[in-house]
Amino acid sequence: MPHSTEASTPAVTITTLDEKLSHADAETPARFLRDHGITSDTLPYWLVNLPRSHWTAECPSFLRDQPEKNIRCLATPDSNYQRQNWGQVQEIIRTNRIDRFQRVPSDLRKYLEYTARIKAEYGSVMRFVVKERLRWGDGNPEDLHPRGGPFEFAEDIRILYNDWPYGIDTDIIHLVVWTKFELPDDPATDDLTGEAREAIQRFVQATFCARVAPEQVVWFKNWKSLKSVHAVEHFHVMLHRPDLTFVREITHGDVPLIERV
DSSP: OOOOOOSHHHHHHHHHHHHHTTTSOTTOHHHHHHHTTOOTTTSOTTTTTSOGGGOOSSOOGGGTTOOHHHHHHHTSOGGGOOOBOHHHHHHHHHTTOGGGOOOOHHHHHHHHHHHHHHHHHHSSHHHHIIIIISOSSSSOGGGGOOSSSTTTOGGGEEEEEOSSOOSBOTTEEEEEEEESSOOOEETTTTEEOHHHHHHHHHHHHHHTTTTSOGGGEEEEOOOGGGOSOOSSEEEEEEEESOOHHHHHHHTTTOOOHHHHO
């Protein structure tokens, strides 16, 4: 990759760009870069989509040691990012290529900063999710003991907005179904067992498809390698243009993160 997390190289790069950016609108660096032919290969990835007034010579700690996919995303101006539409979402899930989901570049940066802050304050994302989002206790493993088997008791299930949804069209609602019980994977495939898949399908059919047309509902469970919260079982549900009254009912009044901060 042409980007570096070393402090020395970016400092030289930024000094050079300072001359080119002397007349730039400090609040719209992405447009200026595009208009003047400055690419993400020239600008360190941690500065893309950031107002000039917030630039730093060194990469923030929460953006260091990122995988190549994240660096490519962070280095993309938001103006160049195209949200995935419903047809693309359906195809990604149909082909089980969920690694193709990604966040809007500036949202990815905010997500990484947010999770770093959560880990520092709570010790882990799991503890925060269990204590503050699911309200299932203090974030200890014993708080996740289910009352019964998969989908047997409502108290073992919680449906909430995804606080950091993927970069999909805004008429798609991205929810997460959290469970106290396990939904086992097949070690040979890193995918759900057939029994677990059938159980989720029955739940989705009964819970969502009664109020949303089946062709407007999709679900998937992240591969283990893609999970951001490993200790709390969950899977994702996406609804295309649902009745928001139904969404409020199914999430028990939960609201997206942007409305809570």
